[in-house]
Amino acid sequence: LQKSDTRSPQRAVGCRCGIDVHSHVVPSRFPGRDDPPDAWPSVHSVDACHGQVMIGSRPYRLVSDACWLASRRLEAMDAAGIGLQVLSPMPELFSYWMETAAADDLIRYTNDVLAALVQEGAGRFRALAGVPLQDLDRAIAELTRVMALPGFAGVEIGSNINGIPVGHSHLFPFFAEAERLGAAVFVHAVRPAGSERLVGPAPLQQVLGYPTDIGLAAASAITNNLLSRFPSLRLAFSHGGGTFAALLPRLEQGYATFPALRDSLGESPSQQARRLFVDSLVFDRDMLRQLVQIFGEDHVMIGTDYPFNFREEAPMRRIEEAFEEARLRDRLTRLNAAAFLGLNEICP
Amino acid sequence: LQKSDTRSPQRAVGCRCGIDVHSHVVPSRFPGRDDPPDAWPSVHSVDACHGQVMIGSRPYRLVSDACWLASRRLEAMDAAGIGLQVLSPMPELFSYWMETAAADDLIRYTNDVLAALVQEGAGRFRALAGVPLQDLDRAIAELTRVMALPGFAGVEIGSNINGIPVGHSHLFPFFAEAERLGAAVFVHAVRPAGSERLVGPAPLQQVLGYPTDIGLAAASAITNNLLSRFPSLRLAFSHGGGTFAALLPRLEQGYATFPALRDSLGESPSQQARRLFVDSLVFDRDMLRQLVQIFGEDHVMIGTDYPFNFREEAPMRRIEEAFEEARLRDRLTRLNAAAFLGLNEICP
Numbered sequence: 001l002q003k004s005d006t007r008s009p010q011r012a013v014g015c016r017c018g019i020d021v022h023s024h025v026v027p028s029r030f031p032g033r034d035d036p037p038d039a040w041p042s043v044h045s046v047d048a049c050h051g052q053v054m055i056g057s058r059p060y061r062l063v064s065d066a067c068w069l070a071s072r073r074l075e076a077m078d079a080a081g082i083g084l085q086v087l088s089p090m091p092e093l094f095s096y097w098m099e100t101a102a103a104d105d106l107i108r109y110t111n112d113v114l115a116a117l118v119q120e121g122a123g124r125f126r127a128l129a130g131v132p133l134q135d136l137d138r139a140i141a142e143l144t145r146v147m148a149l150p151g152f153a154g155v156e157i158g159s160n161i162n163g164i165p166v167g168h169s170h171l172f173p174f175f176a177e178a179e180r181l182g183a184a185v186f187v188h189a190v191r192p193a194g195s196e197r198l199v200g201p202a203p204l205q206q207v208l209g210y211p212t213d214i215g216l217a218a219a220s221a222i223t224n225n226l227l228s229r230f231p232s233l234r235l236a237f238s239h240g241g242g243t244f245a246a247l248l249p250r251l252e253q254g255y256a257t258f259p260a261l262r263d264s265l266g267e268s269p270s271q272q273a274r275r276l277f278v279d280s281l282v283f284d285r286d287m288l289r290q291l292v293q294i295f296g297e298d299h300v301m302i303g304t305d306y307p308f309n310f311r312e313e314a315p316m317r318r319i320e321e322a323f324e325e326a327r328l329r330d331r332l333t334r335l336n337a338a339a340f341l342g343l344n345e346i347c348p
Numbered sequence: 349l350q351k352s353d354t355r356s357p358q359r360a361v362g363c364r365c366g367i368d369v370h371s372h373v374v375p376s377r378f379p380g381r382d383d384p385p386d387a388w389p390s391v392h393s394v395d396a397c398h399g400q401v402m403i404g405s406r407p408y409r410l411v412s413d414a415c416w417l418a419s420r421r422l423e424a425m426d427a428a429g430i431g432l433q434v435l436s437p438m439p440e441l442f443s444y445w446m447e448t449a450a451a452d453d454l455i456r457y458t459n460d461v462l463a464a465l466v467q468e469g470a471g472r473f474r475a476l477a478g479v480p481l482q483d484l485d486r487a488i489a490e491l492t493r494v495m496a497l498p499g500f501a502g503v504e505i506g507s508n509i510n511g512i513p514v515g516h517s518h519l520f521p522f523f524a525e526a527e528r529l530g531a532a533v534f535v536h537a538v539r540p541a542g543s544e545r546l547v548g549p550a551p552l553q554q555v556l557g558y559p560t561d562i563g564l565a566a567a568s569a570i571t572n573n574l575l576s577r578f579p580s581l582r583l584a585f586s587h588g589g590g591t592f593a594a595l596l597p598r599l600e601q602g603y604a605t606f607p608a609l610r611d612s613l614g615e616s617p618s619q620q621a622r623r624l625f626v627d628s629l630v631f632d633r634d635m636l637r638q639l640v641q642i643f644g645e646d647h648v649m650i651g652t653d654y655p656f657n658f659r660e661e662a663p664m665r666r667i668e669e670a671f672e673e674a675r676l677r678d679r680l681t682r683l684n685a686a687a688f689l690g691l692n693e694i695c696p
Contacts (some may be wrong), residue, residue: 032556110439130614166546176381197564198507199515207602208567210593215591219556223548232518237506239598243563247556249632251588254555255656286596286641290634291369310605316358 009032009302017083021186022238022279022303024090026053027113030106037098040106047247057094065296066307068113070120074164076125076306079314085306086341087114087128088128088156091190096134096162103132104142111146118151126341128156128186133174153222153341154184154234159217160191167220170246175226179233183320184341186237189214206310215243218276219251227275228266234340236277238303240291248294270294279303280332281312285322297328301337353663357542365431366664367685369534370586370627370651372438374401374415375461378454385446388454403440414655416461418468424654429664431682433469434689435462437506438478439538442551442645444482444510451480452490474689476482476504476534478639481522488525495529501689502532502582508539523574532689536586537562554658558639566624567599575623576614582688584625586651588639596621596642618642625688628659628680629652629660633670645676648687 017150028051030041036056043051046062053060066072067090074318077085089110107130114127129146133138146152155178157166164170178185192209192217204324218241227233237244251269255261265272274296281303282288291300302319305311319332338344353608376399378389384404388477390549391399395409401408414420423432435598437458443451455478462475480489494500503526505514512518514535526533540557541564548636566589575581599617605610613620622644627650632637653659660666668678685691 012430054492057358088469127637160545163544165547167547169547193545194560194564196511197513197561197568198571199513201601201606201608203606203608204571206611207599207606208564208571209597211598212542212564212591213545216542216556216560217478220547222545223552223556243560243574243594246563246591246635247559247593249635250559250632251555253631254551254658258551258555260549261551282599283595286638287594291640292636317398 010018011225017334018081018083018302018308019084019086019334020077020302020304020342021236021340022188022268022281022304023073023085023087024187024308025066025087025110025114026051026093026108028065028068031109033102033105033129033152033202037102037259039095039098041093049111052225053090060092061090061308066309067083068117070117070125073307074121074256076240079215080292080314080347083301084124084126086126086128086153086337087117088186088188089114089130091156091158094130094158094344095132096158097191100132100135103134107132111142115146115149115151121201125151126153126306126343128184130155130321131155131157133161136173137173139174143174143177143181143183147183153343158190159187159213160193165220166217167224167226169224172229175230175233179230181341184234184236186236186238187214187217189217189242203310211239211242212299218242218244219247221276222251222262222269222272223265225266225272227272232296234277234342236279236301236340238279238281240280240282240287240297241276241278244273245287245290247292252322258319274299277301279338280319281305281317283312285318286332288322292323292332293297297331298336299341300332302333305313356519357657365682366429366547367432367434367689368425368430368590368650368652368654368683368690369434369584369685370629371421371435371654372415372656373435373440373458373462373465374399374411375458376413377415379457381450381453383515385450387393387443387446388450389441393637401438401522405515407439409656416465416476418465418473421655422469422472422615428662430650431474432474434474434501434538436463436477436534437462437478437639439504439506440559442478443480443632444506445539448480448483448486451482452486453640454525455480455490459490462651463465463494463499467678473499473512474501474691475512476502478543479503479505480507481505481519484519487522487554491522491529491531495531501691502526502534504536506538506606507535507548507665508541513568514565515570515572515574517572520577523578523581527578532582534584534586535565537565537588537590537600549660559587559590562587562589567595569621570617571609571613572600573614573620575620582625582690584627584649584688586627586629588628588630588635589643592621593635593638593642622647625649626686628663628667629653631660636666636670640671645679646684646687648680649688650681658682
């Protein structure tokens, strides 16, 4: 890896080696279904390059064909200096709120679309599968199935499962299996808490609700000692862990103050935070530096939300603007992601 | 004001002139009531110096007599270098969830206890009243009453009023009146959103729920342009604005991305944030510096949560450890609070 050239930060990293752990896929079509559940998705073509995603009869999001076309994604990756992109379902496709058998069919279908994209990508894609976590047995079965397929590094799961926070003991059997299988677990905000406190247009759910819910999810992992229970689990949180960075000092002080918290937490919150991975999707230099301070130089990695509108356009430059040191940049742009994903070879 | 002596930061500020805008009062007793509502409070003596606060039949919090004794408070203020302490009701006494007539009686009683403490304090206390915001007319009537009493600088209100966020248009008539009367408005977390996402012992509601709710409250003030609508309103948020610091960069990016947000917000979120006051109650040097960056050198002021267990013990030292410059320290420890409170004379 060469020392970066600050005049042209996008191209500065020697090879096109950035790894983006946070990008989404929407299949270009979904199978029809007799008597589909309310939230069954479909995609209606809008023009040559865009589709309207419907959740049942509700227009959900207008998306570009980069959601399903490998070629579009590879072009964008080349332009942004991203060598490897990790594909995961658009979170609304988690379908935790859907009747289990239908959700299971939908999620398996989406995972098979991810598998096909991985094949098309000629080594430049990996995948994180969806799993129907409203049914732990089925979720574990699907996790086992995808981990035997080429290119799957683990799973993407919601920050809450129908309101159950990620750190809740109910989910321990799933985490035990993920740990056993060596599956990376990427936690993504979905159907967030606090939505009833938002005043303004609909995008505020993504803008403010998502970081709120992922922050509480990361906190729940810590207050229930998830990483002490599953020490080999590789667990990451989207959107830089959201509000967790702002919650941590108060959680640390609470741990020092309340006997009930001191007794229930083994390690201090700050120590535990250093076992969690987060992505870099915070749109801010100072906050990115704060993430590295909190989670450690070896636990922050690129996330972009590609190809949605509300995304990080220049993930490599964002890191290079915040950090001078070549070795640290290398960690943040690819080595940490490789460790999270369990990759042996880094450069595709 | 002398340059501080770093060997003895607590005593370094020339006079005992720190102003603490965030401290709470619990009356030593509450009036009895025929057929009291479910949440009617009482205090049961536990020992010579402590009482058990009950909310109805539910033990709510064990508190020290510093909650109601001026002499205890003045001693603690002297020890911490605090010249002026702003008294406000323990938030559970807001009683927004109580039948209005009973809540109104309770809040007037509590405000009268605050008024009596102000008298006892010989100039070293100011008060922020409670108001029954479940009924805007009664709230405005009580605001008008207390603003005519000696020592009242304004009101303390909840981050949400039975779920209605502070920025909601429903509350505009109240803010219009607060602005007209020159009443400072201190927004304190209460009955927080996200409580259903907490995994662990009860104090997590205070530890994680409070900053989550106050963060969303501050965001709602911005997304509904509260300070553009009421430009002379002096509005502050407890706990350093909670998670707002972590939400702001994403809100700023959302404002740049979504036309719906750009259209509904006049000024950018970052610009609007510089009109809000916050207290310093974040227990962390770096986060305190971040607050000054976000809200401005003239909008951060001391808050301690005195006399509860979970509080800032050394507010002056916290600021002196984070900031070198004498003029800035002076602002953060007292001048900003004086501006927020509308005080003419600063040193008691």
